[in-house]
Amino acid sequence: MTAPALAPALCLLNPHAANGRCAALAEPLRAALSQVPLVLPDNVAAARQRLLALPEGSRVLVAGGDGTVHQLLPALVERRLQLALLPSGTGNDLARALGLARLSWREALAHARGAPASPMDLGELTTPGAAPRLFMSSLTAGFDAAIALRAHAAPKWLRGQPRYLWATLVEIGRLRVQRLRVEADGALLHDGPLLFASSLNTPTYGSGMPAAPGARVDDGELQLLRAGAFGRLGALAMMPLLLTGLHLRHPKVALSGFRALHLGSAQPIPLAVDGEPLPSAADVTVRLRPAALQVVRLPS
Template identity: 80%
Template sequence: MARRGAGRFNAGVTVPALVPEPALCLLNPHAANGRCAALAAPLREALPQVPQVLPDNVDNARQRLQALPEGSRVLVAGGDGTVHQLLPTLVARRLQLALLPGGTGNDLARALGLARLGWQDALAHALRAPASTMDVGEIGTEHTEARLFMSSLTAGFDAAIALRALAAPKWLRGQPRYLWATLREVARLQVYPLQVEADGRLLHDGPLLFASSLNTPTYGSGMPAAPGARIDDGALALLRVGAFGRLGALGMMPLLLAGQHLRHPRVTLSAFQRLRLRAVGALPLAVDGEPLPAAADITVTVRPAALQVVRR
């Protein structure tokens, strides 16, 4: 797939040798509550040689990716939810993901150093930068087959927040959307009796507010939940938050937003390669902000260097 010479697109960017030209531009017109659709025309003008697809559904998008040769570079305009739906195919076909941030949460874009770029700068970078590897996570439960995630698996209270955020008013974007969901979820606050085992070692046996696994430093649209987490270190980060009442849970929010939550004695962050969570009852779950069926027996593993990405 690598070109031996440089090519040029209407975007005004010279593609360096050995950087593959994009084989496909896949745009999710529903991302960011439909705002991402506005990129279709300018991207078509900037990349007249690159086929552009606005898929009707996830299956259609995956079929287009399946048809590409292994190692192809794919421009994806969308957010975390878009990439999450495409992740199994991107990994299986060893495709290079060049992300044009266009979602609501954009935590993957933050981890890749792209979140602050406008679409023109993100496109210019996608056309000239080499790809590198990043890790992904894999979750399995007693109810579901293995499922990949690239940013986070939330389990417990923060998963309940992520699920409630899906029903937030469309005019709410980013962190305000999650704050809206948090305030409503606190009203029905629940703690979860959990046994937590990481890499064969028992870490906890008792009530927790949540026990979530992160690959990116942020989740929930930029909350710095796992500062220092890396997407290429062959490990995931386990964030455990102990039992809190309603006032305590609300008090944690400013600390989490400021990245100061790890100072609290009931909050711990640790690295792992394999995690097992066993709950007394069904535990709310979400992957990359997308809902999963609640489960009581959850296994999480890291898949090192499983995805090719263009990053800064």
């Protein structure tokens, strides 16, 4: 069910997004938002506290990227806030899924002021000893999570997809294939070696790679992307296919929808949510949180 357009109650700007380039939007946004408070929080906790103090159901402008939104998800969901994204990050896979990635910040702002909000699904990750963690784009498990970790250490001048490609080339030299038991919605899908087994809510991850082209953020399911026991040369050859969306033709690659997923391994596997690295874990549970967040998007 769509929710009516509301006047924004607050604009949060992450000055660290896009390697600090988002900070340049502060003054132009302040001029454009004469009646809306612009906040540049010192840290994640401060940003969440500002959101938690808003009336339930308020509309919030967020200037940043996937990592910014990911950190705000608990507060957005708890207060049932409407998210109006001004895409200003490095990856911007959520912005792509919402149809906003090609808009300038001024165009996104104009749209955010007049468009209704509609529900979006989220994913929830649970590992032993850790609190459940929401994600809106992807949970990567295995090789592609190792790439996300490596991308955080990439040279600052690398932006967007080249950052992930650099990380991929580095990680191929350290390639590890692990044995995984994969159960989805109570059915055993796989028990054996896998390069990765990742859950997607958006069609793209890794700054625009079309990993799950048919994924939709409001279709009531997540997508599981599995890649088999590739060696270094095979993984390297897979990259052009993944970049063009042709990877699903490969017999070692499978994509399937699910609502509940369990991954088990004898050894901890690398994990990342929405491109943010997490501690490795050997026991991973993922479940769908349907219609958990209200978002402003462009019509598809």
